[in-house]
Amino acid sequence: xxxxxxxxxxxxxxxxxxxxxxxxxxxxxxxxxxxxxxxxxxxxxxxxxxxxxxxxxxxxxxxxxxxxxxxxxxxxxxxxxxxxxxxxxxxxxxxxxxxxxxxxxxxxxxxxxxxxxxxxxxxxxxxxxxxxxxxxxxxxxxxxxxxxxxxxxxxxxxxxxxxxxxxxxxxxxxxxxxxxxxxxxxxxxxxxxxxxxxxxxxxxxxxxxxxxxxxxxxxxxxxxxxxxxxxxxxxxxxxxxxxxxxxxxxxxxxxxxxxxxxxxxxxxxxxxxxxxxx
Amino acid sequence: xxxxxxxxxxxxxxxxxxxxxxxxxxxxxxxxxxxxxxxxxxxxxxxxxxxxxxxxxxxxxxxxxxxxxxxxxxxxxxxxxxxxxxxxxxxxxxxxxxxxxxxxxxxxxxxxxxxxxxxxxxxxxxxxxxxxxxxxxxxxxxxxxxxxxxxxxxxxxxxxxxxxxxxxxxxxxxxxxxxxxxxxxxxxxxxxxxxxxxxxxxxxxxxxxxxxxxxxxxxxxxxxxxxxxxxxxxxxxxxxxxxxxxxxxxxxxxxxxxxxxxxxxxxxxxxxxxxxxxxxxxxxxxxxxxxxxxxxxxxxxxxx
Numbered sequence: 001x002x003x004x005x006x007x008x009x010x011x012x013x014x015x016x017x018x019x020x021x022x023x024x025x026x027x028x029x030x031x032x033x034x035x036x037x038x039x040x041x042x043x044x045x046x047x048x049x050x051x052x053x054x055x056x057x058x059x060x061x062x063x064x065x066x067x068x069x070x071x072x073x074x075x076x077x078x079x080x081x082x083x084x085x086x087x088x089x090x091x092x093x094x095x096x097x098x099x100x101x102x103x104x105x106x107x108x109x110x111x112x113x114x115x116x117x118x119x120x121x122x123x124x125x126x127x128x129x130x131x132x133x134x135x136x137x138x139x140x141x142x143x144x145x146x147x148x149x150x151x152x153x154x155x156x157x158x159x160x161x162x163x164x165x166x167x168x169x170x171x172x173x174x175x176x177x178x179x180x181x182x183x184x185x186x187x188x189x190x191x192x193x194x195x196x197x198x199x200x201x202x203x204x205x206x207x208x209x210x211x212x213x214x215x216x217x218x219x220x221x222x223x224x225x226x227x228x229x230x231x232x233x234x235x236x237x238x239x240x241x242x243x244x245x246x247x248x249x250x251x252x253x254x255x256x257x258x259x260x261x262x263x264x265x266x267x268x269x270x271x272x273x274x275x276x277x278x
Numbered sequence: 279x280x281x282x283x284x285x286x287x288x289x290x291x292x293x294x295x296x297x298x299x300x301x302x303x304x305x306x307x308x309x310x311x312x313x314x315x316x317x318x319x320x321x322x323x324x325x326x327x328x329x330x331x332x333x334x335x336x337x338x339x340x341x342x343x344x345x346x347x348x349x350x351x352x353x354x355x356x357x358x359x360x361x362x363x364x365x366x367x368x369x370x371x372x373x374x375x376x377x378x379x380x381x382x383x384x385x386x387x388x389x390x391x392x393x394x395x396x397x398x399x400x401x402x403x404x405x406x407x408x409x410x411x412x413x414x415x416x417x418x419x420x421x422x423x424x425x426x427x428x429x430x431x432x433x434x435x436x437x438x439x440x441x442x443x444x445x446x447x448x449x450x451x452x453x454x455x456x457x458x459x460x461x462x463x464x465x466x467x468x469x470x471x472x473x474x475x476x477x478x479x480x481x482x483x484x485x486x487x488x489x490x491x492x493x494x495x496x497x498x499x500x501x502x503x504x505x506x507x508x509x510x511x512x513x514x515x516x517x518x519x520x521x522x523x524x525x526x527x528x529x530x531x532x533x534x535x536x537x538x539x540x541x542x543x544x545x546x547x548x549x550x551x552x553x554x555x556x557x558x559x560x561x562x563x564x565x566x567x568x569x570x571x572x573x574x575x576x577x578x579x580x581x582x
Binding site: 021023024031120121209210212229232 | 294306312520
């Protein structure tokens with residue numbers, strides 16, 4: 001291969017990378033640009049390609065006229081609640097699946113995998129019926145309980161994979177010092193699987209933050225709406241100015257993206273450590 | 279590994295494992311298994327959303343009506359088309375992006391982080407912005423098409439029986455291809471560079487190096503990725519529902535959308551539950567087929 005053709009290949013590859021990045025970034029960029037466009041130029045041809053900083057007032061206005069702050073707060077509660085409950089429920093079974101051989105272990109593993117495969121929207125109907133029965137409709141706590149059912153299997157699975165990788169000798173040493181099994185799990189094993197704990201927290205948090213169909217069906221009270229449901233009420237609706245709707249979209253998307261970028265190293269490492277490999 | 283890890287501490291009995299898994303087992307029984315049973319029971323009843331407890335037993339009627347109805351059969355076809363397109367396109371694009379991002383260049387770390395951003399965007403926000411992008415008159419998508427002189431640049435994408443599914447697919451692929459890219463990129467780290475070099479020195483072209491060295495290494499990951507993308511596509515709700523509500527005339531009416539329409543638009547929980555049960559069976563069948571195929575491939579690999 002000559003130097004010139006190598007250089008050309010390199011340039012071509014860089015162009016391809018740039019193309020992929022542009023495609024990945026464009027829709028979210030467009031949401032941002034639209035949020036900062038004057039009402040007059042919203043429908044201009046060609047569309048305005050750059051954000052107009054003088055329009056920042058749209059955001060303040062959105063906060064005043066639409067209960068965005070409350071929606072975001074509700075989403076935060078649901079996401080945080082789902083994260084805490086999912087991890088609290090998953091740590092010990094993950095350890096047991098990794099370290100103990102017991103009767104029913106195979107069935108438990110199969111159950112965890114099968115529930116991962118269950119389409120959640122398919123269970124919306126019976127969940128609605130059951131929640132109506134026991135009075136869990138219109139409750140953020142109820143929504144957290146429902147969300148967690150769909151995060152716990154995959155999280156248990158990922159943590160089990162991570163604990164598989166912790167050498168037994170480390171536990172033996174703690175055992176010599178007289179630590180109990182619960183103590184070993186909490187103070188020896190968990191710190192060693194911190195990256196996977198981070199990864200699973202992010203998975204649970206995103207699930208709670210993004211979730212729409214359960215929040216839409218299990219909650220009908222205005223004040224308990226999550227941001228996903230609130231935002232969804234604007235899709236395809238034209239009486240609210242497009243730039244205000246896009247501003248709410250940005251307010252809902254930005255925290256998720258920022259959070260993701262902060263932790264993406266761990267997520268990728270943790271996911272590939274145990275999860276998708278099964 | 280199994281023998282060494284089975285030992286128990288002096289301070290605990292043989293029920294310790296059960297104490298450890300008890301809470302989660304109870305939780306899943308309550309929030310997954312019980313709803314599943316409830317769904318099965320509901321599917322044999324005629325139950326209104328307005329009175330969830332007052333259903334009457336109708337046996338197989340819901341299933342019979344579904345199978346006889348045009349809507350449901352169309353929805354099976356749409357689900358299959360949507361799922362196959364999602365899986366093929368997401369893996370194709372993901373593989374291309376992963377191969378691009380696997381070769382060293384300056385700023386690769388940043389590029390890898392940026393390309394996964396769509397995966398982190400909330401689906402509701404994605405639906406919102408793509409509905410705007412595909413807007414017939416003011417959407418930037420049609421503007422670009424028109425600038426290049428395409429006649430379809432005046433079409434109302436989300437309201438067209440031919441174009442709604444492609445439009446929903448574009449939004450979906452945009453959201454999920456980064457996940458495929460990340461998984462394949464991780465798998466590519468396991469490809470032996472010595473083998474690749476050896477093959478190149480032996481005069482193998484890029485394509486045959488890929489076929490002989492790279493593909494066999496990443497194949498198991500791609501197989502599992504296929505399973506996950508399939509199941510996720512079958513159960514994807516928010517993006518499709520918010521962009522098209524399954525329309526126009528059922529063009530994007532996947533099983534999950536059909537279920538939601540039956541239950542929460544027509545308020546027929548029994549019929550919706552029957553759709554749900556069929557969806558559950560389809561998902562489990564796909565999982566079984568997957569395990570059957572991979573097990574057979576593994577056995578074939580062992581005996582080689």
